Amino acid sequence: MKQVNQPISKLDGLNTTTGKPVYTDDLAVANALVVKILRSPHAYAKIKSIDTNKAEALSGVECVLTYKDVPNVRFTMAGQSYPEPSPYDRLILDQVVRYVGDEVAIVAAIDEKTALQAMKLIKVDYEILEPVLDFEHAEGHASVVHAEDNLEINFDIGMDRMNNIAASCDMGVGDVEKELAESAVVVEETYYTQAQAHAMMETYRAFTHLDHAGRLTVVSSTQIPFHVRRILSRALQIPKSNIKVVKPRIGGGFGGKQTASVEVFPAIVTLKTGKAAKLIYDRKETFSCTTSRHAMRIKVRMGADLEGNIKAIDMAALSDTGAYGEHCSTVFSVAGYKTLPLYNQAKATRYKGNVVYTNKMPAGALRGYGVTQGIFAMESAINQLAEKLQMDPAELRERNMIREGESNPILSGSKPGKPAVLASSTLDRCIARGKELIGWQEKYPRVESGGHKVRGVGMAITMQGSGIAGIDTASVVIKLNEEGFYTLLSSSTDMGTGSDTILAQMAAEVLETTIDKIIVYTADTDIIPYDTGSYASSTTYVTGNATIKAAEDMRRQIIETAATFMAVAVDEVEFNGKAVAALDGTKSMTIDQIAERLTMTMGEGKTQLIATGSFGGDTSPPPFIAGFAEVEVDKLTGKVEVIDYVAVIDCGTVINPKLARIQVEGGLVQGIGMALYEDVRYTDKGKMETNNFMQYKIPCREDISKITVAFESSYEPTGPFGAKSIGEVVINTPPPAIAHAVYNAVGVNVRSLPITPEKVLLGMINADKA
Amino acid sequence: MRIEVIVNNRKIEMDVENNEFLVDTLRRYGFNSVKRGCDTGNCGLCTVWVDEKPTLSCATLAVRAAGRHITTIEALQTEAKEVAEFLVAEGADQCGFCSPGFLMTVLAMKKELQNPTDEEIKHYLAGNLCRCTGYVGQLRAIKKYLGVA
Incomplete structure (x- = not known):
C-alpha cells in the first residue's frame, strides 16, 4: 500500500501550528454581540423572582433572557443519534436550578464589559432547596432532582425519576450466584473512579448569525454538527431546515464536544435580536458548567477455580450523572458490555446497577465512555485474583481472555441466541510483546531501587469498540474536479486527531493518487451528507468504510467515462490513478484530460463525476491493548512516579503509524493523569473546587518520562483496509496498571482513584500498624 | 487609555482599558494567533515575546506593553x-x-x-x-x- 499504513503528515498541520486563524473565535464577525450567562450560586434552588429591568436599561445591552423567554420544551444536549437514549430533562433556562453554575439568565451586549456589568444588575430571589450531593445517597433522597412532570424519554432506560434514578441497566449471561458459590476462590472488592475533566485547550465556544436567507448559522467547536442541528431545532422550536452548523478546526474535544453545551445560548440571542452573537466559555465555565466523566462505584465479585479458570464475574455499579442526564444510560451500560466480553471463559457474567441524578455538574461523554471506569474495577479485581491464586497476572489473563474466532453473547453485534464472533484480535501477542518491552520477567513484582524508593510493575488489558453497531452512519461524497483533483466531503469532525488526513489516505489508496490531489472539506450540514460525527471511536471505521465505498464508486465512474470517450469496452481498459489506458495499448487518457472533457471542453461530457458511499456497522470490532506500568514509589512520602509505560496495541491495520502513535501517547498520558491526580472535587455545599488549572492538575511535560508504544496488528475483515479504532481504547489501561504496580511496589491496594501520595502513605502506615 | 506599542516591528496606537490584559488587546487588534486557554497563567497558550522574552500575555496588563516590542508568531x-x-x-x-x-x-x-x-x-x-x-x-x-x- 502506498498511502495507507504510511506515516503521512496531517494536511492541516503546518497552518494550525503556525497560528493561522482557523478556529471558531478567529472566524467570528467583529461586531458580534457578546453573550454571558448568569449562573446559580446554589446547588439546588427555585427562582422566586428575577428582575432584569436595570440590566436591560443599561446602555449597550441588547437583551436579557430568563426562563420566561424560552420554549417550554425539554431537550438533551447529548450528541447521540435520534432517538437519543439521554432523557429530555433540561430547558434552555429553567425556573429550577440544579447545580452551582446552572444557567439563570442570558445577557447579550455590545461588548464584554457591558455584558458583565449588566449581569451584576440582575436581581434574583431564590428559594434554596436541600441539594443531593452524595451519589451514594441519591436514591430515595428526600429531594428529587427532577420533580418536573414534562421530562420526556424516547424509550425505556430504566428511569425512576422520583427516586433520583436517571437510568438503570441489567445485563449478563448464566447464573452468577451459582458459579460464585461453586468457585474455590472469590475476590470481592469495591472500586471508585472519579469525575475527570476533559481539559481540552480550546474552551467551549460558538458564534451564530443569520445568513442571506435568514437562516440560523452556527459556527461551533463541536464534534457533532448534525446532532447540534437537531438539538437546536428541538430546543428553539424551529425547523432543522432553518439551521446550518459548521465546524471549523477544533482545539481538542475528547468527547466533551460530543455534548452541545453552549450553542443554544448564542443561538437564541440571534433569533431574538436578529444579530450575530458569540459565546466563549472561560476556563472556569469550561471546568464547572459543562460536563465531566461520570464518577462511578463498582463492586466486583469474581470467582475462579484453583487452576485460575474464571467462573463468574459480577459487577454492581452506581454512576453519578449530576444534574442532567447527558449520556447517562449509554456510558453506564458500556462500562459493562465493553468489559465483560474480555474474559470469555467465564461461565456467568453480570453487570447491573443505577445511574443517579445529583445536584452537581452534569456528567457526559469523555474518551473511554464508561469502559475506563469498568476496566479499572475489572482489571484491578483480576490482578487481585491472580494474587490470591499466586499466579502470574499475565498468565491468568491468557488463560481466560477472549481470542480471535471465539464468540461472546455480550459482544457488540450479538443477537438473542446468536452471539457475535470476534473476527480479529492479537491480544495474546500484545501481552507477550508488552512483557518483553517492560522487562516483566526481571521486574515482576518489584525491584528495590535502594534507599527509600522501590519500583513495581503492573498490568491491565482492555478493549473498546469501533463505532456504534447498528446506529452510527456515515456518508461521503467524492467529486472529480476539472483538473483531475478530487474533493472529499465528509461530516466527520477532525478535532486534531488527523482523521481528515487518514480519510484522504484511504481515498488516495483506492484512487491510486496522493493526498495532495484530494481536498478534504468537512463538517458543514448544508453541503455535506449525514455523518453522526466523530465520537465512539467511529471515524476510522465507519467514515473510513464510507470513504472506501465512495472512492470505489468514483474509480468505476472514471473507468466507464474514459472507456466511453475512447470508444473502448469497459473491461478492456485499466486505470492506474494517472490515466485510463486501453489494455491493447492503442489509446490512453490522463485523469486531467478526462476531467477537462467532462466539464470544460465545451461541456462535451455534460456531467461532473460525483461518487457517494455510505456505511453503518453491524458490529463494532474491538481494538485491544495490553498496558504495563513501571512505577517508583517513595516510601517516605507515598509519591508515585511512572518510570515507564508500555502499551501494545491491536487496532487492526494502522492507517497512519505516526498519527496512531500520538493518539496512543496522548491517551496514555490522559490516563496517567486520571490514575494519579486528576480529580473533579466539590465543597460540601456543592460548589466545584477544581475549576481552574491551579486546582485541577493535568500532566505537564515534566510529569511524563518514558512512554513505549508498539503495534501488533490483526486484520479486521470488516474494517477499512483491515483497520479498527484507536481514539478511546488508549486511555483505559493506566489507572488499573498503575494501581497494580503500586501494589506490587509497596503492598498498598488503592481502590479509589486517583492514587494520591496520601492514600499510598496511609495505606503503608495502616499496614504497618496491622 | 491610549498607548503606543511596537507589535511585530510596527508602531501601533492602541485604545486599552486600564484592567485589560494584553492577550485580549492583541486579539482585538487582529493578532489571532494569540490564544487564551485559561485565566490563571497556567497553560502557556497566550505566550508572546515582550522585548524578546517569552511572556504570558494573559498575565500582562496591556498598559505595561506601552513602548515595548511585542512579537507574535505572525512575525x-x-x-x-x-x-x-x-x-x-x-x-x-x-x-x-x-x-x-x-x-x-x-x-x-x-x-x-x-x-x-x-x-x-x-x-x-x-x-x-x-x-x-x-x-x-x-x-x-x-x-x-x-x-x-
Missing part, C-alpha cells in the same frame, strides 16, 4: 514553520491550539540554551500545556529541530 512565520515541520513530521501537531504559544517558547529556548538535555528542554517548556500529544512526541520533534536527538 516569525519562517522560523515558526521550521519548528512546525518537525512537529508535523512527528505527528505531534494534533489540534494545534496550543502550538503558537508553544512555538514562541521553543524559539526563545533555541536562542537561550545551547545543546540542552531532555530535562533542560522539559523544564524550559514546562509552562506550555498540551492535552493531545502526551508530550513525548513533541520532545522527539524538538530534539530533532535543535539537532540534539
Whole structure:
C-alpha cells in the first residue's frame, strides 16, 4: 500500500501550528454581540423572582433572557443519534436550578464589559432547596432532582425519576450466584473512579448569525454538527431546515464536544435580536458548567477455580450523572458490555446497577465512555485474583481472555441466541510483546531501587469498540474536479486527531493518487451528507468504510467515462490513478484530460463525476491493548512516579503509524493523569473546587518520562483496509496498571482513584500498624 | 487609555482599558494567533515575546506593553514553520491550539540554551500545556529541530 499504513503528515498541520486563524473565535464577525450567562450560586434552588429591568436599561445591552423567554420544551444536549437514549430533562433556562453554575439568565451586549456589568444588575430571589450531593445517597433522597412532570424519554432506560434514578441497566449471561458459590476462590472488592475533566485547550465556544436567507448559522467547536442541528431545532422550536452548523478546526474535544453545551445560548440571542452573537466559555465555565466523566462505584465479585479458570464475574455499579442526564444510560451500560466480553471463559457474567441524578455538574461523554471506569474495577479485581491464586497476572489473563474466532453473547453485534464472533484480535501477542518491552520477567513484582524508593510493575488489558453497531452512519461524497483533483466531503469532525488526513489516505489508496490531489472539506450540514460525527471511536471505521465505498464508486465512474470517450469496452481498459489506458495499448487518457472533457471542453461530457458511499456497522470490532506500568514509589512520602509505560496495541491495520502513535501517547498520558491526580472535587455545599488549572492538575511535560508504544496488528475483515479504532481504547489501561504496580511496589491496594501520595502513605502506615 | 506599542516591528496606537490584559488587546487588534486557554497563567497558550522574552500575555496588563516590542508568531512565520515541520513530521501537531504559544517558547529556548538535555528542554517548556500529544512526541520533534536527538 502506498498511502495507507504510511506515516503521512496531517494536511492541516503546518497552518494550525503556525497560528493561522482557523478556529471558531478567529472566524467570528467583529461586531458580534457578546453573550454571558448568569449562573446559580446554589446547588439546588427555585427562582422566586428575577428582575432584569436595570440590566436591560443599561446602555449597550441588547437583551436579557430568563426562563420566561424560552420554549417550554425539554431537550438533551447529548450528541447521540435520534432517538437519543439521554432523557429530555433540561430547558434552555429553567425556573429550577440544579447545580452551582446552572444557567439563570442570558445577557447579550455590545461588548464584554457591558455584558458583565449588566449581569451584576440582575436581581434574583431564590428559594434554596436541600441539594443531593452524595451519589451514594441519591436514591430515595428526600429531594428529587427532577420533580418536573414534562421530562420526556424516547424509550425505556430504566428511569425512576422520583427516586433520583436517571437510568438503570441489567445485563449478563448464566447464573452468577451459582458459579460464585461453586468457585474455590472469590475476590470481592469495591472500586471508585472519579469525575475527570476533559481539559481540552480550546474552551467551549460558538458564534451564530443569520445568513442571506435568514437562516440560523452556527459556527461551533463541536464534534457533532448534525446532532447540534437537531438539538437546536428541538430546543428553539424551529425547523432543522432553518439551521446550518459548521465546524471549523477544533482545539481538542475528547468527547466533551460530543455534548452541545453552549450553542443554544448564542443561538437564541440571534433569533431574538436578529444579530450575530458569540459565546466563549472561560476556563472556569469550561471546568464547572459543562460536563465531566461520570464518577462511578463498582463492586466486583469474581470467582475462579484453583487452576485460575474464571467462573463468574459480577459487577454492581452506581454512576453519578449530576444534574442532567447527558449520556447517562449509554456510558453506564458500556462500562459493562465493553468489559465483560474480555474474559470469555467465564461461565456467568453480570453487570447491573443505577445511574443517579445529583445536584452537581452534569456528567457526559469523555474518551473511554464508561469502559475506563469498568476496566479499572475489572482489571484491578483480576490482578487481585491472580494474587490470591499466586499466579502470574499475565498468565491468568491468557488463560481466560477472549481470542480471535471465539464468540461472546455480550459482544457488540450479538443477537438473542446468536452471539457475535470476534473476527480479529492479537491480544495474546500484545501481552507477550508488552512483557518483553517492560522487562516483566526481571521486574515482576518489584525491584528495590535502594534507599527509600522501590519500583513495581503492573498490568491491565482492555478493549473498546469501533463505532456504534447498528446506529452510527456515515456518508461521503467524492467529486472529480476539472483538473483531475478530487474533493472529499465528509461530516466527520477532525478535532486534531488527523482523521481528515487518514480519510484522504484511504481515498488516495483506492484512487491510486496522493493526498495532495484530494481536498478534504468537512463538517458543514448544508453541503455535506449525514455523518453522526466523530465520537465512539467511529471515524476510522465507519467514515473510513464510507470513504472506501465512495472512492470505489468514483474509480468505476472514471473507468466507464474514459472507456466511453475512447470508444473502448469497459473491461478492456485499466486505470492506474494517472490515466485510463486501453489494455491493447492503442489509446490512453490522463485523469486531467478526462476531467477537462467532462466539464470544460465545451461541456462535451455534460456531467461532473460525483461518487457517494455510505456505511453503518453491524458490529463494532474491538481494538485491544495490553498496558504495563513501571512505577517508583517513595516510601517516605507515598509519591508515585511512572518510570515507564508500555502499551501494545491491536487496532487492526494502522492507517497512519505516526498519527496512531500520538493518539496512543496522548491517551496514555490522559490516563496517567486520571490514575494519579486528576480529580473533579466539590465543597460540601456543592460548589466545584477544581475549576481552574491551579486546582485541577493535568500532566505537564515534566510529569511524563518514558512512554513505549508498539503495534501488533490483526486484520479486521470488516474494517477499512483491515483497520479498527484507536481514539478511546488508549486511555483505559493506566489507572488499573498503575494501581497494580503500586501494589506490587509497596503492598498498598488503592481502590479509589486517583492514587494520591496520601492514600499510598496511609495505606503503608495502616499496614504497618496491622 | 491610549498607548503606543511596537507589535511585530510596527508602531501601533492602541485604545486599552486600564484592567485589560494584553492577550485580549492583541486579539482585538487582529493578532489571532494569540490564544487564551485559561485565566490563571497556567497553560502557556497566550505566550508572546515582550522585548524578546517569552511572556504570558494573559498575565500582562496591556498598559505595561506601552513602548515595548511585542512579537507574535505572525512575525516569525519562517522560523515558526521550521519548528512546525518537525512537529508535523512527528505527528505531534494534533489540534494545534496550543502550538503558537508553544512555538514562541521553543524559539526563545533555541536562542537561550545551547545543546540542552531532555530535562533542560522539559523544564524550559514546562509552562506550555498540551492535552493531545502526551508530550513525548513533541520532545522527539524538538530534539530533532535543535539537532540534539
